[in-house]
Amino acid sequence: MGSETVKSRGGRSLRRLLDRESSLGIILMLPGALLLIIFMAYPFFLGIWLSLTDSVIGEMGDFIGFRNYTDLLGDSIFHQTARNTLIYALVTVPFKAMLGLGLAMVLSNRMRFSNPIRAAVMMPWIVPTALSTLGWFMILDPVFSPISWLLRSLGVIKQNINFLGDPILAISSVCLVNIWRGIPFFGITILAGLQAVPQELHEAAAIDGANAWHRFIHITIPTIRGVVLIAALLSIIWTFADFQLIYILTKGGPANTTHIFGTYAYQIGLSATDIGQGAAIALYMFPILAVFAILLLMYLRRD
Amino acid sequence: MAKVVLENISKMFGKVAAVKNCDLTVEDKEFVILVGPSGCGKSTALRMVAGLEEPTTGTIYIGDRAVNDLPPKDRDIAMVFQEYALYPHMSVYKNMAFALKLRKFPKEEIDQRVREASDILGIQDLLDRKPKQLSGGQRQRVAVGRAIVRKPAVFLFDEPLSNLDAKLRVQMRAELSKLHDRLQTTIIYVTHDQVEAMTMGTKIVVMKDALIQQIGTPLGVYNFPVNLFVAGFIGSPVMNFIPCRVLSKDGRLMIDAEAFQLPIPEKKAPYYQALAGSEAFFGIRPNDIYDRLFAPEHLKENAIRAVVDVIEPLGSEIHLNVTAGKHNLVAMVDTQTNVRMHQEIELAIDLNKMHLFEKNPPNLRIAAE
Amino acid sequence: MVGSETLGKRVLGIYLPLAFFIFFLLFPFYWMSLVSFKPTNDLFELKYNPFWLQTFTLENYLYLFQNTDFSEWLKNTLIISVVSTVLSLGCSILIGYALARLRFPGSNFLGVGIFLAYLVPPTLLFIPLSQVIAKLNLYNTYWALILTYPTQLIPFASWLLMGYFRTIPKEIEECAMADGCTRMQALVKIILPLSLPGMISAGIFCFTLCWNEFLYALIFMSSGPMKTIPVGTVSDLIKADTLFWGALMASAVLGSFPIAFLYSFFVKYYVEGLTAGAVKR
Numbered sequence: 001m002g003s004e005t006v007k008s009r010g011g012r013s014l015r016r017l018l019d020r021e022s023s024l025g026i027i028l029m030l031p032g033a034l035l036l037i038i039f040m041a042y043p044f045f046l047g048i049w050l051s052l053t054d055s056v057i058g059e060m061g062d063f064i065g066f067r068n069y070t071d072l073l074g075d076s077i078f079h080q081t082a083r084n085t086l087i088y089a090l091v092t093v094p095f096k097a098m099l100g101l102g103l104a105m106v107l108s109n110r111m112r113f114s115n116p117i118r119a120a121v122m123m124p125w126i127v128p129t130a131l132s133t134l135g136w137f138m139i140l141d142p143v144f145s146p147i148s149w150l151l152r153s154l155g156v157i158k159q160n161i162n163f164l165g166d167p168i169l170a171i172s173s174v175c176l177v178n179i180w181r182g183i184p185f186f187g188i189t190i191l192a193g194l195q196a197v198p199q200e201l202h203e204a205a206a207i208d209g210a211n212a213w214h215r216f217i218h219i220t221i222p223t224i225r226g227v228v229l230i231a232a233l234l235s236i237i238w239t240f241a242d243f244q245l246i247y248i249l250t251k252g253g254p255a256n257t258t259h260i261f262g263t264y265a266y267q268i269g270l271s272a273t274d275i276g277q278g279a280a281i282a283l284y285m286f287p288i289l290a291v292f293a294i295l296l297l298m299y300l301r302r303d
Numbered sequence: 304m305a306k307v308v309l310e311n312i313s314k315m316f317g318k319v320a321a322v323k324n325c326d327l328t329v330e331d332k333e334f335v336i337l338v339g340p341s342g343c344g345k346s347t348a349l350r351m352v353a354g355l356e357e358p359t360t361g362t363i364y365i366g367d368r369a370v371n372d373l374p375p376k377d378r379d380i381a382m383v384f385q386e387y388a389l390y391p392h393m394s395v396y397k398n399m400a401f402a403l404k405l406r407k408f409p410k411e412e413i414d415q416r417v418r419e420a421s422d423i424l425g426i427q428d429l430l431d432r433k434p435k436q437l438s439g440g441q442r443q444r445v446a447v448g449r450a451i452v453r454k455p456a457v458f459l460f461d462e463p464l465s466n467l468d469a470k471l472r473v474q475m476r477a478e479l480s481k482l483h484d485r486l487q488t489t490i491i492y493v494t495h496d497q498v499e500a501m502t503m504g505t506k507i508v509v510m511k512d513a514l515i516q517q518i519g520t521p522l523g524v525y526n527f528p529v530n531l532f533v534a535g536f537i538g539s540p541v542m543n544f545i546p547c548r549v550l551s552k553d554g555r556l557m558i559d560a561e562a563f564q565l566p567i568p569e570k571k572a573p574y575y576q577a578l579a580g581s582e583a584f585f586g587i588r589p590n591d592i593y594d595r596l597f598a599p600e601h602l603k604e605n606a607i608r609a610v611v612d613v614i615e616p617l618g619s620e621i622h623l624n625v626t627a628g629k630h631n632l633v634a635m636v637d638t639q640t641n642v643r644m645h646q647e648i649e650l651a652i653d654l655n656k657m658h659l660f661e662k663n664p665p666n667l668r669i670a671a672e
Numbered sequence: 673m674v675g676s677e678t679l680g681k682r683v684l685g686i687y688l689p690l691a692f693f694i695f696f697l698l699f700p701f702y703w704m705s706l707v708s709f710k711p712t713n714d715l716f717e718l719k720y721n722p723f724w725l726q727t728f729t730l731e732n733y734l735y736l737f738q739n740t741d742f743s744e745w746l747k748n749t750l751i752i753s754v755v756s757t758v759l760s761l762g763c764s765i766l767i768g769y770a771l772a773r774l775r776f777p778g779s780n781f782l783g784v785g786i787f788l789a790y791l792v793p794p795t796l797l798f799i800p801l802s803q804v805i806a807k808l809n810l811y812n813t814y815w816a817l818i819l820t821y822p823t824q825l826i827p828f829a830s831w832l833l834m835g836y837f838r839t840i841p842k843e844i845e846e847c848a849m850a851d852g853c854t855r856m857q858a859l860v861k862i863i864l865p866l867s868l869p870g871m872i873s874a875g876i877f878c879f880t881l882c883w884n885e886f887l888y889a890l891i892f893m894s895s896g897p898m899k900t901i902p903v904g905t906v907s908d909l910i911k912a913d914t915l916f917w918g919a920l921m922a923s924a925v926l927g928s929f930p931i932a933f934l935y936s937f938f939v940k941y942y943v944e945g946l947t948a949g950a951v952k953r
């Protein structure tokens with residue numbers, strides 16, 4: 001093709017690779033893709049393999065088929081774990097969404113200091129969860145809880161409440177903290193959705209005689225449905241696969257009543273060194289995560 | 304400074320052909336206009352010359368080099384885009400100096416060239432501004448300035464005037480023509496505006512549906528369009544086309560359009576003889592139709608009657624939309640013409656300027672000279 | 673929103689709920705800071721109102737620096753976060769650019785793949801990943817986290833940057849190439865300066881995530897002085913019997929502060945990034 005004389009073959013062909021879209025595209029993907037392959041894709045398949053073996057830490061085990069999975073089906077703690085995870089991931093979502101919507105509606109009003117206020121209410125989402133959870137750890141402490149102190153001073157209770165020591169209270173508490181952490185995320189996402197609604201729409205509706213409630217139902221809700229759905233799906237996926245919040249507050253206790261997949265896999269796989277079984281616990285999450293991921297993908301690519 | 308040759312160039316986007324089997328030679332210092340309707344592949348052709356798209360087949364030469372394998376930066380071309388594509392984060396000066404800096408020109412030379420270009424374009428006072436602070440016309444000048452500081456072998460323009468208002472467009476049109484005169488460089492200029500095509504170029508290339516239809520001088524294409532499409536595309540207002548039948552009557556060849564019959568001039572008759580008895584399109588430009596009252600004497604005998612539907616007085620002339628039988632025509636008539644809507648008028652037709660086109664695609668024009 | 677409202681209505685409809693949200697969302701931080709400035713003895717004094725400060729002290733913070741590895745943790749967290757952010761940002765710029773601008777075989781498929789990678793949670797992978805890290809001999813080295821964090825950062829950052837790159841007209845870049853840039857030069861000289869806001873959002877996002885990460889740090893950095901702040905605080909300051917509440921809270925406050933500070937500086941970018949398509953974990 002080229003009628004020029006070719007001088008340095010190597011240098012030129014590299015340059016051509018970098019100039020041509022098809023090869024350049026692949027070259028640019030490479031560094032990131034390599035990291036993702038080594039530290040994400042490979043471990044994923046390794047995990048599948050491990051879950052089919054009786055490996056323990058430091059020792060590759062033998063292939064045992066689906067025994068790890070079937071064993072878990074008969075494990076009552078695993079049943080509890082699965083139940084907890086569903087509660088933790090699903091029951092909290094409506095609360096986060098409603099309170100987030102409320103927060104967004106409040107923040108969407110013109111007011112003084114709106115920027116610092118927005119920044120402040122984002123904090124639960126921004127700061128390291130492990131550290132803010134430590135704050136809650138103390139707030140829910142059987143001895144030092146300020147909640148107990150307040151209720152005691154008011155005469156409502158006689159004895160401190162053991163928030164994290166009682167099974168029902170414990171799961172409620174971790175859900176509460178999770179809701180606390182998730183509200184700002186929903187709030188800010190919905191706020192962005194609200195701000196996409198043109199003000200004229202509200203004004204036109206008001207002129208047409210719609211009251212605040214009608215405007216909320218017929219204008220606000222339809223326009224934010226999409227962002228709420230996306231936020232909810234993401235939130236479900238993340239909460240489902242959470243770890244740190246529960247690890248710090250209860251370590252799965254009392255008596256394994258607050259374990260979720262992540263913490264239980266950690267306990268079995270790493271603390272008890274039974275990696276094969278641990279990997280199987282973690283992989284039980286996969287189908288459910290996949291369903292939500294696909295729902296999300298489908299929603300995002302609907303048009 | 305360089306000749307550009309496209310040799311059997313095609314470009315496919317998936318299954319869509321944007322350019323098909325294009326052969327084109329742009330001589331050194333020529334101002335070539337690529338013109339055609341939207342989506343016909345003009346930009347794609349230009350972008351292949353620039354090196355922004357790779358041709359699917361064929362070879363492109365700039366100067367004597369085949370440049371298929373060269374990236375844009377090594378092709379010694381400068382390109383001006385429709386949206387100007389000024390670098391928003393750089394001042395006008397930096398925008399213009401950017402290419403020279405990349406080529407490691409000494410500072411003094413960069414400065415001198417930028418000043419020179421900004422003098423030519425009258426943008427000396429804008430050098431410190433950011434593109435955002437410029438009007439459309441000013442941006443346009445900066446985009447041109449950025450191209451000329453380079454002194455490239457070839458200038459490529461992709462509809463550079465289409466975002467300007469009508470007045471500014473007329474002015475810039477003239478300025479670009481002057482610029483070409485002054486720089487004496489090869490220019491390839493894409494537009495879908497046939498006025499730009501007629502007035503600016505030394506050669507025009509008419510494209511349609513990825514194919515080159517005709518290459519020629521502006522007047523050549525205007526007077527001798529190869530087919531119905533080119534005839535309709537070049538010239539404003541658009542040429543009238545009337546389906547008709549060619550008859551041989553009393554030894555004379557006639558146009559029969561049902562509503563009227565017109566004799567074919569003796570000069571042209573031999574060329575059209577083969578068509579006798581068959582159908583064709585009769586083409587006549589609006590400016591070759593006269594109000595019979597004000598027509599030159601020798602044209603008065605070939606007249607038709609028509610009813611006036613719309614009158615558009617433009618000051619220097621009047622455009623009439625008329626109906627003759629079931630055919631609609633546009634006529635450009637003398638300003639003294641005094642007609643009212645729905646009135647009948649007699650129109651004289653200069654049949655020496657008539658064209659005949661084949662009935663079936665590709666609707667070739669029957670050469671008659 | 674529409675029409676004029678009376679003050680009473682505004683209080684009921686806006687300020688009251690706002691007060692509730694602020695109280696609920698910020699109380700834990702108030703509590704943490706409060707305790708961090710309290711002498712330990714005051715905590716046990718039942719007659720004191722726990723919601724207020726009787727005596728102010730910095731002893732908890734001093735304790736943190738003198739008797740624990742906090743300064744090491746701080747250094748570790750900082751180094752790991754910065755290096756991992758830079759690495760991820762670099763990879764993401766390239767990926768985002770390739771997906772936004774280049775036509776190459778498999779680009780659609782890779783785009784979806786990157787999006788799905790964004791949804792893969794660490795809990796799904798940590799057990800096999802711990803084996804990989806062990807194989808590579810990376811336990812208790814910075815590399816263990818520097819190399820694994822990008823798997824959580826690159827997908828979102830690429831996605832975000834891709835969106836930014838797409839907003840920049842293609843012609844500007846093509847013009848730069850006609851002006852004499854290679855593609856890479858056009859990326860560096862034209863595209864990157866123009867997408868600075870996007871890079872800031874992506875950078876903040878990455879940095880925050882690195883700083884906050886817990887699970888991988890917990891597993892891969894088990895030796896005392898190699899820990900990061902969240903892991904060090906949780907695992908070294910919570911001793912089963914005696915809890916140094918003051919120091920614990922001081923550590924939590926100090927560990928949160930850089931992020932809160934960074935964030936309040938760049939709220940706009942962060943929120944932009946967050947709403948650009950999605951979100952931090």
Ligand SMILES: Nc1ncnc2c1ncn2[C@@H]1O[C@H](COP(=O)(O)OP(=O)(O)OP(=O)(O)O)[C@@H](O)[C@H]1O
Pocket residue numbers: 316319320321339340341342343344345346347348495
């Ligand atoms: N990157 C692309 N991918 C796919 N198809 C393309 C691409 N670029 C152009 N095309 C198609 O190629 C054809 C020619 O496009 P081109 O841009 O060259 O038209 P044009 O003559 O410049 O039109 P306009 O006057 O509207 O600018 C069109 O059908 C267009 O849809």
Ligand SMILES: [Mg+2]
Pocket residue numbers: 345346347461
């Ligand atoms: Mg075009």
